[in-house]
Amino acid sequence: MTTVDPLPPPVPVVAPPYHTPEREELQTRARRFAAERVLPVANELDPVKGEIPRSLLDEMADEGWFGITVDREHGGMGLGAFEYCMVAEELARAWMSVGSIIARAQGAGTGVSDPTRRAELLRRSAKGQWIGAIALSEPDAGSDLAGVATRAVRDGDEFVVTGRKRWTGNAKAADFIQVLVRTADPGPDEKRSAGLATLLVEKERDGFPEGITGSPIDKIGYHGFVTWDLEFDGFRVPVANQIGTAGFADAQKWLNIARVHTAARAVGLARAAVEDCIVYLQDREQFEHPIGDFQAVRFTLANMAARVEQARAFYQHVAHLIDLGQPCEREAAMVKLMATEMAAEVTGDGIQLHGGNGYTTEHQVERHWRDARLTTIFEGTSEIQRKIIADRLLPRSPLG
Structure with missing residues (x-):
């Protein structure tokens, strides 16, 4: 008589090493939001190169997506890069620009020296009321950021900024722009990156202040927000709006x-x-x-x-x-x-x-x-x- 070996025991399902119930719940929530709220908007607006509606940004703010990495003290989720990237994957699955716009909060543009002002900006960032743009690249300084030529000359309590920035996404719709500038030339024994600083330009949404003009860059993709070529012509920024001390x-x-x-x-x-x-x-x-x-x-x-x-x-x-x-x-x-x-x-x-x-x-x-x-x-x-x-x-x- 032939005996039949019993079936092997089922292989246990092992959770990924970074899995926690809290992360699973957050991922499920982000996935549902992307499918139900983001994807229909993307299908409607991407073909006409439309921008993310302010109403959708408000919904994202209600979900907490702009404050994933902001500490709880200032109204954020108090989470890390892991959760931030996990949510970004889910949102980008529906529309990459929505997975990108959350990077323009998360406490960005809050690194001013005054602690009271910094706390206020962190709270606004977590609420989606402080969404910005980053101006690093220039026509002749993209991969080589040490070659930044946009100049910021100190005049009393202000910097006077002159130069051009390229590939600045969301610049016009933003509440602020972080601008990498050159405040001094490097010395003979210094690296080319010496003398760079980051300035915080505060502005009204949907416009440019006097001293800044912009031209939209027509892209083949990555719709949802407009990418700008910016010109700074004697624009004044308070010295107190320098972010950090090591620009590069x-x-x-x-x-x-x-x-x-x-x-x-x-x-x-x-x-x-x-x-x-x-x-x-x-x-x-x-x-x-x-x-x-x-x-x-x-x-x-x-x-x-x-x-x-x-x-x-x-x-x-x-x-x-x-x-x-x-x-x-x-x-x-x-x-x-x-x-x-x-x-x-x-x-x-x-x-x-x-x-x-x-x-x-x-x-x-x-x-x-x-x-x-x-x-x-x-x-x-x-x-x-x-x-x-x-x-x-x-x-x-x-x-x-």
């Missing part, structure tokens, strides 16, 4: 978090392509079969999904390191490089799986690709990320 170092520290945030947004876009393809491959029929029955198509989808999971695990790990206070410039560059290149390729595969329909505006997958393509460029191009990584792995020889 502060910008670099901010970029580490921004790069992980970009990786999370890229994962959201790539996940959107996977989810849209799952639906489409079951609906579209050829040769009397859903095209999802064909092995070549199934394998492509499998590869897409696996790469999304890989990138998510990596960005969550680096966000965890940031929350631990670990220096992780190399890891932030690595995850930004890997996740964004993945997103550009996976969303491109999504277009391919849609066939000719993917090359129309009738399906969302083309929006995912347009937005994902940008993630390989902003916050430092893929080439800059490779340079950062290589320089930390392989020091140059004296003859190099």
Whole structure:
């Protein structure tokens, strides 16, 4: 008589190492908000290059998305980079600009020296009443921020700012603009980045103050807010509005978090392509079969999904390191490089799986690709990320 081995016990489901019930609840809430509130707005406004409505920003403020990393004392959630990036992934899955706009709060533009004023701005930031713009790049200083030429000359209790900034998203609609400027030329023994400072420009929403003019930059994607080319012509900023004391170092520290945030947004876009393809491959029929029955198509989808999971695990790990206070410039560059290149390729595969329909505006997958393509460029191009990584792995020889 042949005996049959009993069935093996079921494999236990093990929660991811960074999982907590609180994070699961936050993710579920963000995912529902993205699907029910953001996605319909994106489908309506992205085709006409519309801006995020103020009503949606108010809803986001009610959810607390602008104060994820602001401490509870000032009305925020008091959470870390992990939760911030996790929510950004969910929002970007619906519309990348919504996953991006939350970065323009989170206590940004609150680093003034006066503690009372700082506390007031933190509370406004957490409530979504202090949403800004960041002006770092210039026509001749993008990846090379040490080459910033916009000049701020001190005149009594004010700086007089003259120069040009490019790629300043949300500038006109913002409550403030953080501007990287040069207050002094570097000395003969100093680095090129010496003499840089960050100034806080306070302004009214939906306008530019006297001394600042702007021209919108017409982009192929990343709609939801307008990106501006700004001209500063003798604009005056109080000296008290200087943020911090190490302009270039502060910008670099901010970029580490921004790069992980970009990786999370890229994962959201790539996940959107996977989810849209799952639906489409079951609906579209050829040769009397859903095209999802064909092995070549199934394998492509499998590869897409696996790469999304890989990138998510990596960005969550680096966000965890940031929350631990670990220096992780190399890891932030690595995850930004890997996740964004993945997103550009996976969303491109999504277009391919849609066939000719993917090359129309009738399906969302083309929006995912347009937005994902940008993630390989902003916050430092893929080439800059490779340079950062290589320089930390392989020091140059004296003859190099």
